[in-house]
Amino acid sequence: MIQISHLRKTYDNGLEVLRDVNATIGRGEVISIIGPSGTGKSTFLRCLNLLESPTGGSIIVDGQDLLSKQTDVPRLRRKMGMVFQSFNLFNHLSVMDNLCIGPVKLLGKSRKQAEARAMELLEMVGLAEKAHAMPSQLSGGQKQRVAIARCLTMNPEIILFDEPTSALDPTMVSEVLGVIRTLAKQGMTMVIVTHEMHFAREVSTRIFYMDQGVVYEEGTPEQIFDHPQHERTRVFINRIRNYHYVIRSPRYDLYQLQGGMALFCTRYYLSEHIQHQVQLLAEEVLQVIPLDKGEVDLALRYSEECHTISLELLMPPGIVTVWKSPQFAPDALSLSIIQGLCDNIIESVDDTPEGPRVRLIFNLKQNEQ
Amino acid sequence: MKNIGKILLLLCLLTACGTKEDEHLSVYRNMDDLNGKKVAILTGCFQEEILEKQYPEVEVLRIDNAADMVQALVTKRCEAIVLDDYMVNYHSHSAKGIVPLEEPFVVAEMGVCFAKGPDTQLLDMFNAFLRQIKADGTYDEMYDRWMYHAHEAEMPHIPLSTDGKPLRVATCSTAPPLDFVKNGKLVGLEVEIITRFASSIGRPIIWSDMNFSSIIPAIVRGTHDIVVAGINITPQRQESVNFSDPHILCHTLVAVRQENAVGYALGAIDRVDATSFYDKVKDSIQRNIIDEDRYLMIWGGLKLTAMIALLACLFGTLFGGVICWMRMSRHTPLRRVASFYINLMRGTPVLVLLMIMFYVVFAGTSVDAVVVSIITFSMNFSAYVSEMFRSSIRSIDKGQTEAGIALGFTPARTFIHIVMPQAFKHVLPVYKGELISLVKMTSVVGYIAVQDLTKVSDIIRSRTFDALFPLIMVAILYFILSWIFAAILDFIGKKVG
């Protein structure tokens, strides 16, 4: 349906965002674009409907060259819906008018036809009762659902989602993802730029991992998430699946650490009880380990397959001898809490480019509550 | 409306209370007694220079017309006024309590002004005409009628030719009994002389009523053929214009308040005002609105003010839209031009712009002063509204445009359907304020001889010597006009929103 070859985009200030993007998007595909921020994911998406004009390359949509002068771009855009991070509902129009303006003014439908279709779509996204509300009266999640419905009024053949949940309160993410999921089931062709890895994995037929201005690696969700081929992809996947924190001194920021852990837990829909336990575990472990002997890398890992959570610490070897030595009497209270929280504690020595490092893995008990 | 009534009442009461009697009254016998005092003089008149040179210690107060000078004297803003005898005569009849000092300030001759240049045909014809009416007694009859009985005097009917090249005559109608407005018509000694002259040479007349200070420039710029406004013949003026033979001999006098004059004794003059407040207001209405059908003149002025404001608003808004588009254009030259225009318009006082347009840009053309006013205010308004438009368009989130374009609208249609309706709501309150200030700003068009509401009040004041009532009346009319304009805008806002 869409063939993209050698797409380039350089901004006026000389910043090269897209270097050489090649991709094809087939009918009925759901493609998630993931990758670190600043690697041109959104720019790539916005080039697909020419909200950004590419510096070079070609985009062929159903055999029509999007970049040719003869192409009626506004007409072509009607086939490509776009959902924005900031919703961009027309603020001066009611929900109903937001949904009718396209069909009435662009497709030449009667107001009555447009309203009937709009009502259908509002029902689909669960907002029929808000038909006469103004955008300012809606929550973020509701706005985004209306924006999706507005896209659908034009009967698009493909919908581009530009980080549709990034501006939302965590509690509202799922209602929007739910609607996108429904569209995926109906066979809508979609390209989604997202940071919701869990969702991307579940809903996509293919994943594009973008980095350094190119589609660095592409493949099925399993290929990308479980067996990434390239080093950069691996590092990225690893980073997003774990929560990392580096502790540099005994006066580390406990609240930042615990806050980050809480966010990680909500992202994976982990219960508050588990969140409480990982926070406690981290605090206790960091109490019994002297932190003035060098940097300690802390990682919180969650395995979706076996639903196990572990806290991993990577540290200079000197520290561990202290931890194990009989002279060092770790605080009995902390130790009993750690032991109470964990199934087992595994210790190993890793060879890293910076020399040998000791790895401590605390596997959290899963039988609680 | 109740509130307006209250304010009006309060203002009337304030003036009705009058000013307190001074404990120690100075007595002025001649100009030397006025050293260090404030003396009012007509802006641009030749006596100004004499006053400054001979009495350097006098504090000079420059005022634009005779009626305001009399008013300034009566309200104690100055101690004396320097004014021509016929005006003092005329005014001491209407405004009680001013008397001239015995010693005249200066004696001078007045002449009719013609354009300077080698072509003196019109001037020669006028001089011949003047000699003739002086010889046959017509002049003496007119002189007697206007100079000594101005309040009863009527203009005789003088038939004028309807075809032929019209004589363009500029005057200043605030100089009774030479040139003034009575029953809505321009009358006076000079007006009659010129009318008779035009009749004798078989040409129609187009009169322009201007401020005294801008009257000489009018003939210098060639917008007029003849200027009459009780102008004294001075060597300075002779450098710019050609004077006719003297047509009036004028004694310039110094007038003071009666209580400062020699021989004044407290209680000698009836100063007690026994009339009630109600009667005073009734009398004011009678004198300022009903007498001589002045309401027609007021209505005319109101219509003119409303028309200038409305058309300036209309054209200014359209042109402002264009300027805004240029200012936001991608092309640097267009942006530069628009930016320069906006800065120029905003940095120039509108009165100065108006004068430049009238005396420089449109000088020598037959473009009507009203049209010049509309053009000037449109230009001024457009600069302000274009910036308003720009900031309100800027205030609309870029995402709105992007969403419109992504939906399939062209950029132009996105602007019309999405951006403009939202910008409209933003701009409306500021726009309303600007429109109201435009209505009030038009009050300066009197400077280029447009008889708008303010000018009408000047004319009425110069006749009735009631400073307060015409000003309050005009203030209320401006207020109502602004209020109507704002209401119309609110109505449009509701319709569109």
Place this chain on the structure above:
Amino acid sequence: MEVNILEQNNEKIVAIKGRMDTITSTDLEVKVSKVWAEPGITLVFDCTGLEYISSSGLRVILSAQKQVSAHGGKMIVRHLSPEVYNVIELTGFAKILTIE
């Protein structure tokens, strides 16, 4: 964390709200140490608003218990949330403290 100490029916009530961790428990220790040595005191920890406790917080409570007992007083811990109770249980001190 928020600590309020008030007197009610001859009981010193220490109301604790929020998170009691390494950083905040020192504050609690300073406040409670002013009262725990009063002879024959009845010290009550009201934990209604307590969301989180780590070993540091627990240590303060245990020190208080020690001091109060030494001066012939009585100490009670009230209104523990399941999460907080769970931590106390892990350490084996649930039996030592008087928990209501």
